[in-house]
Amino acid sequence: MRRGLLSALLLVTAGLALGLASAWWSVKRVPGLGASAAGGPWRVSPLAGSPEADLHTRARVALGGLLALSRREAVYYLAQHDSNGAPLRSRCTYRVGGPVPQARWWSVTAYADDLFLFDTGGSRRHGVSSAQAGSDGRFAFLSAPRPPAAGGPLPWLPTPGDRGLVFVLRLYQPGPAAFVPPRIELQGACP
Amino acid sequence: MIDPRWWWRGAVVLAIAALVHLAALWALPRWIMARVLAGVQAEAGAGSGVMLPPPADHTQRRIVLPSPDLLYALCRYDVGARPLRVRAEPRTGQYWSIALYAANADNFFVLNDGQTAGRAPDLLIVGPDAGPVNAAPSAAAVRSPSARGLVLMRLLATGGDDDTAAAALAAAEAARRTLRCEPG
Numbered sequence: 001m002r003r004g005l006l007s008a009l010l011l012v013t014a015g016l017a018l019g020l021a022s023a024w025w026s027v028k029r030v031p032g033l034g035a036s037a038a039g040g041p042w043r044v045s046p047l048a049g050s051p052e053a054d055l056h057t058r059a060r061v062a063l064g065g066l067l068a069l070s071r072r073e074a075v076y077y078l079a080q081h082d083s084n085g086a087p088l089r090s091r092c093t094y095r096v097g098g099p100v101p102q103a104r105w106w107s108v109t110a111y112a113d114d115l116f117l118f119d120t121g122g123s124r125r126h127g128v129s130s131a132q133a134g135s136d137g138r139f140a141f142l143s144a145p146r147p148p149a150a151g152g153p154l155p156w157l158p159t160p161g162d163r164g165l166v167f168v169l170r171l172y173q174p175g176p177a178a179f180v181p182p183r184i185e186l187q188g189a190c191p
Numbered sequence: 192m193i194d195p196r197w198w199w200r201g202a203v204v205l206a207i208a209a210l211v212h213l214a215a216l217w218a219l220p221r222w223i224m225a226r227v228l229a230g231v232q233a234e235a236g237a238g239s240g241v242m243l244p245p246p247a248d249h250t251q252r253r254i255v256l257p258s259p260d261l262l263y264a265l266c267r268y269d270v271g272a273r274p275l276r277v278r279a280e281p282r283t284g285q286y287w288s289i290a291l292y293a294a295n296a297d298n299f300f301v302l303n304d305g306q307t308a309g310r311a312p313d314l315l316i317v318g319p320d321a322g323p324v325n326a327a328p329s330a331a332a333v334r335s336p337s338a339r340g341l342v343l344m345r346l347l348a349t350g351g352d353d354d355t356a357a358a359a360l361a362a363a364e365a366a367r368r369t370l371r372c373e374p375g
Contacts, residue, residue, distance in 0.1 A: 011200055015207025022208060023215035041364075049298035051336070052342040062220035062296050066254050067343060069290055076256075101206070104305070105286050105347060107260050115255035117248055124246075126259040131351040162237045168256055172286060173305070 027059045040181035041085070042077040042169065052057045064115060069172075077169040080113075082184040088165035090118070092190035093148055096167060097140030098182030100133045102175030108182070110143050110157045115162025128155050141188070144168075216357060220296040227254065228267040228294075246348070246360070259305035262363040264344040266285035266372035269294045270318040274375035276330060277314040281366035285347040285359060291316065294341050302331075315375045316342075330375075344370050 038044040047053040048061045049068035061068055068076060081087055082094060096108060109127035112118055117126050128141045134153060142148050143157040145166070159165055167184065230253060235242040242265045247257035281287045281304070288303040289312055302312055315330040324332040348363035350356035354361045 006258070007264045011203050012207060015204045016211050017209035018204060019211025020215055021217075023212045026212075027219070043321055049296075051293075051297040051299050053297070055213065058296060059216045061290075062223045063255075066223060066296060066339070067290075067292060068298065069301060070290070070298045073288060073290070073298075073303065107258070107349075110257060111256060116252050117257060117259060119249040124259060128245075129260055129349055129350050131355070147323075170258065173303070188264075 040180045041079040041081040061160045075171045079167045090159035090165045091162040093144035093187040099180045100176040103171035104173035105130045106171050108169045111166045219247040224296045231265050231267045260349040262346045262348045264370040268340045269339050274317045276375035278371045280311045280369040283362040283366045287346045290343045292341040294339045
């Protein structure tokens, strides 16, 4: 009797542990909003915020993009690698640029790998947006821990420290044009 | 030859694991949203019920991926007993939206500046089991899929240079203070 109870307890414990571990693994397997390739290093979750989202998508979004708007209002593209497939690091210098996205309003923001903003020492330079787009239909900026020596006129986003780096491209009221992924290119050697 | 009892035990473990897996995925967004709603309730103004977080920076660590280009205004709702009327007068000339989130974090409704033709937004949120709605003529009724949820107003507060950014921030700050969440 006692042995049977112990055996049942072990089975339930094993089931609980396996269920929780598999749920955590499935949610954290693809961190952030990333769910499917959108072009270049960018990933997108078409059902983020949507009532049509499945259990896994909803749980992933709750952890990596809580309070996302549904796709009709906004689309969020997320990059954790550069255009050559190398993981983004805050200590490196990157040039991010491409055609101006088709949307009512857009922005690219730099986040640390915990998905929160960098401590930029009081500066509000966390990203670039429609407001800073050039008149030639293209945009570009540099991200680096310190002001780049040869940055020229490009805006600079401070990414202090040495940790993972995430870029998020937001398109509010996206247009019908196909998404053209901005390139993320490492500049020089990464110390 | 494996003892058949081990097959049976393995099947039990897998069945329990599958149920726990699905239950955990179902519960996670609801648990996170419950924490957010409790935080909003605790920090909202006593009279208005509206929380006005400061512009996002590195110290904002409650909700991931905060946008530094937006100002937010939030209020939680519980329309289990009576509806909630949501009104605002966001005249900023820039993008704004009012999004409604259910208790499972689904964004089930959005109203933006392009949809109102200049009229002030006026919503009546009713519960999932509410009967026929007698909304004021100016109010649009929205049925929430859950009794509890969140109203999140976003206002674009950025510009191309420091001067226009400061002006946009001031306009957005004034506009978000017009959000009212009151019993309907």
